[in-house]
Amino acid sequence: MQIGIVGLGLMGGSIAQALKEKHTVFAYDRNPDSLQYGLDHQLIHEAAPDIARLAEKAEIIYLCLYPEAIDPFIKSNQKLFRSGTVFIDISGTKVRLVNDVVPLLRDDVDMIFTHPIAGKEKIGIRYADKQIFIGQNYVIVPTPKNTSQHLDLVEGLARDMGFKTVSYLSPDDHDEIIAFTSQLCHVLALALMDSAPRKYPLKKYVGDSFRDLTRVAMINTPLWQELFLDNKPYLMEQIDHLISGLEKYRKAIKNHDRVKLVDMMEKAKHLRMQMEKEVT
């Protein structure tokens, strides 16, 4: 197929690389250096000098933009695209986006809202790597407008990229579970770094558990502040659940309640081990 990528950063570059073998990949980025890098490193077949040129050529367009840039992109540019064009969103939140963007769409174009649950704590095309998708989870959030033909197409492309599991969720279910598995984990890593006792040189007293746990604190701030705010109600709820969970441990430790502590630990361990077995 003729695939267009708008925004050639870490995600756009990785998607381009992952799809380039089976498809023809065009890309547009407002930064010409990123396009040149994509060409030089064989991540894309062709660099489009502007959006009009990309719109002429591509049937499928991956919008690899920050969530708050999707609405203005559609407003300003959808007139350039051919009838039948399928836009694919890859943002980490959905309720706000689906509500705001679907009413903007021309009748003769479609947008499929998806979430490739994969990434890196890095910014920019220099870190693009199709390996980040292998064996991972992909979520599609269908809207009433989406045809099954288009959904199948997008699912097929996710499989081409190497994703193992493709699931379908409503916007609310997506944002609730992702608030937990993704946004909360980032808030947590940041809050943990923030609460570090400042009087010690941390680096001398950490092990792999701490490094793994705080890796995602090396965050793309402009992107993630949007994701946090876009998913505000569910994320606040998940922060509250986690605080309750921490308070349960605090109480059991304070009361020296070994029975309760061991019981909670065994349940959490069991839940995590189940995930391990089934995911990998």
Added chain:
Amino acid sequence: MQIGIVGLGLMGGSIAQALKEKHTVFAYDRNPDSLQYGLDHQLIHEAAPDIARLAEKAEIIYLCLYPEAIDPFIKSNQKLFRSGTVFIDISGTKVRLVNDVVPLLRDDVDMIFTHPIAGKEKIGIRYADKQIFIGQNYVIVPTPKNTSQHLDLVEGLARDMGFKTVSYLSPDDHDEIIAFTSQLCHVLALALMDSAPRKYPLKKYVGDSFRDLTRVAMINTPLWQELFLDNKPYLMEQIDHLISGLEKYRKAIKNHDRVKLVDMMEKAKHLRMQMEKEVT
């Protein structure tokens, strides 16, 4: 040197393997299968049938026991050991242990309290692997009784195992910083699993950030409940700090305060990136 290991599990087995090339390693474990495994897989030179036999041969004894087993071990067995024997503790907490164990020690033996900050979310000698120590941090918590000769010896052995940084801390400083970098991370991973929304099959909606963050929830419950309870005051303090950190994020998100949010994120990111650069 003639090195004895008491308790041939994940840590004892890994220490044995790491020291075996330069030293002679004897081991005792109450489970004969573990000793046989150690012999079969060339992790140790010799299996001692009982503690008396180990005591006869070894100059240095690594006590690879759960923290609450150290005191009874010393009480029951120190009479068997030669004058001048140096015991090395490897537990993850120190205040309680130093307070309780030092008064029990015979005048003519010494104990060095240390913390190799390395491990695996696995139990038993079958997972022993000297690679877990390479490039990691080691902490020594000296007592007034320790001679500089003995401290140098133990630091040298840590270097032989592959540890990169060896630091010296007081029992209180150790327990405060380790409550943060180690015990809190484990409580956090457990509390996070505990707060998972139960209505979704988690495995379909997680990415590497969630997997990394919760890896340590696959915990050795009997060991870690001791560590949590042994380090109660500092751990409770660190849980409180983390809850405050989460509440700060909750508030900024609730108030849609982008300026505050971005400022907090950038500070946490900076702290984490500093650690990255200096550790690896």
